[in-house]
Amino acid sequence: MRELFLTGATGRLGRTVQRELKNSWIIHPCSLSGGDDLTTAEPRDVVPENTDFVLNSAAMSSRAGCMHNPSAAFRLNSLWPRKLAIFCADTHTRMVHISTDLVYAGGVPPYTENSPAVPRSLYGWTKLLGDIAVGNRNPQACVVRTSVLTGNAGAKMATFSEDILSGRVSSFHVNCFRNHTDINALARFLSKCLYSSMNGLVLAAAPYSMSRASYAYTLLGKQIDLVHASDDIPHDLTMRPSVRIVKEQE
Numbered sequence: 001m002r003e004l005f006l007t008g009a010t011g012r013l014g015r016t017v018q019r020e021l022k023n024s025w026i027i028h029p030c031s032l033s034g035g036d037d038l039t040t041a042e043p044r045d046v047v048p049e050n051t052d053f054v055l056n057s058a059a060m061s062s063r064a065g066c067m068h069n070p071s072a073a074f075r076l077n078s079l080w081p082r083k084l085a086i087f088c089a090d091t092h093t094r095m096v097h098i099s100t101d102l103v104y105a106g107g108v109p110p111y112t113e114n115s116p117a118v119p120r121s122l123y124g125w126t127k128l129l130g131d132i133a134v135g136n137r138n139p140q141a142c143v144v145r146t147s148v149l150t151g152n153a154g155a156k157m158a159t160f161s162e163d164i165l166s167g168r169v170s171s172f173h174v175n176c177f178r179n180h181t182d183i184n185a186l187a188r189f190l191s192k193c194l195y196s197s198m199n200g201l202v203l204a205a206a207p208y209s210m211s212r213a214s215y216a217y218t219l220l221g222k223q224i225d226l227v228h229a230s231d232d233i234p235h236d237l238t239m240r241p242s243v244r245i246v247k248e249q250e
C-alpha cells in the first residue's frame with residue numbers, strides 16, 4: 001500500500017483527503033493538535049521512514065491569524081514548505097504542496113499559471129514565499145493552487161458552504177469573485193496528482209468564478225443580505241484553472 005505523510009491532517013482539506021484515501025493508502029497524519037509543531041520541526045524528525053508521498057496541507061490559513069502571529073505564519077507557511085521540499089528532493093519522495101488564490105492581487109483576472117502574483121495580505125505573502133521555495137528547491141514537486149473551498153469537511157474551521165448553511169455568515173459580498181471549489185472533488189484530484197509526475201505550479205479549481213453573494217444565493221435559494229467588500233481585500237480573483245475541479249452529481 002502507498003504510504004502518505006499528510007500535514008494539516010485535522011484541517012478542512014486534510015480531513016477530506018483522509019476520508020478519500022483511507023481505504024487505499026496508509027496515511028501518517030500530522031497536525032499541531034496531534035503533537036507536531038511544524039513551525040519548529042525538522043522533516044527528518046516527523047516524516048516516517050517508509051513514506052512514498054507527502055502532501056503539505058498544513059497552513060496558518062486565516063488572514064487574521066497571520067496578522068496576529070506573523071512569525072509563526074512565516075515559519076509554517078514559508079519556511080516549513082521550503083524545508084520539506086529540500087527533504088523530499090534529497091530522499092526522492094513525491095511532494096504536493098497546497099497554495100491559494102490569495103497570492104493574487106485581484107486587479108487583472110483571469111489568473112493563470114503565468115500570471116504574476118502580488119499578494120495583498122500577510123497570509124498571501126507567506127503562502128507565496130512557500131510556493132516559490134518549493135518550486136526552487138524541488139522542481140519535481142507540484143504546487144497546487146486552489147480557491148475558496150466548499151462542501152462538507154467536518155473540521156474545526158468551516159468551509160464557506162458550511163458557514164453559509166449553518167447561518168454563521170449571513171451577509172455576502174457582491175463584488176468579490178472566486179472559483180468556489182468543491183473540497184471532495186479537489187481531494188480526488190490530489191490523490192491522482194500525488195500519483196502522477198505533474199510538477200511546478202498547477203491551478204486546480206472550479207472552472208468558473210462567481211461572486212460570494214451569487215454562490216450563497218445559489219446554495220440557499222432565498223433572499224440574502226448583500227454588502228460591498230472594502231478595498232483592502234482583493235475583489236476579483238477569478239482563475240482560469242488548467243485543472244478543472246468539478247463536483248460530481250450526487
Ligand SMILES: NC(=O)c1ccc[n+]([C@@H]2O[C@H](COP(=O)([O-])OP(=O)(O)OC[C@H]3O[C@@H](n4cnc5c(N)ncnc54)[C@H](OP(=O)(O)O)[C@@H]3O)[C@@H](O)[C@H]2O)c1
Nearest residue numbers: 008010011012013031032033037038058059061100148149
Ligand atoms: N480553506 C480554504 O478555503 C482554502 C482556500 C485556498 C487554499 N487553501 C489552502 O489549503 C490548505 C489547507 O487549508 P485548510 O483550509 O484545510 O486549513 P485549516 O482548516 O485551517 O487547517 C490547518 C491545518 O494545519 C495544521 N496546523 C496549523 N498550525 C500548525 C503547526 N504550527 N504545526 C503543524 N500543523 C499546524 C492544523 O492542525 P490543528 O488542527 O491541530 O491546529 C490543521 O490540521 C492550506 O495550504 C491553505 O492555504 C485553503
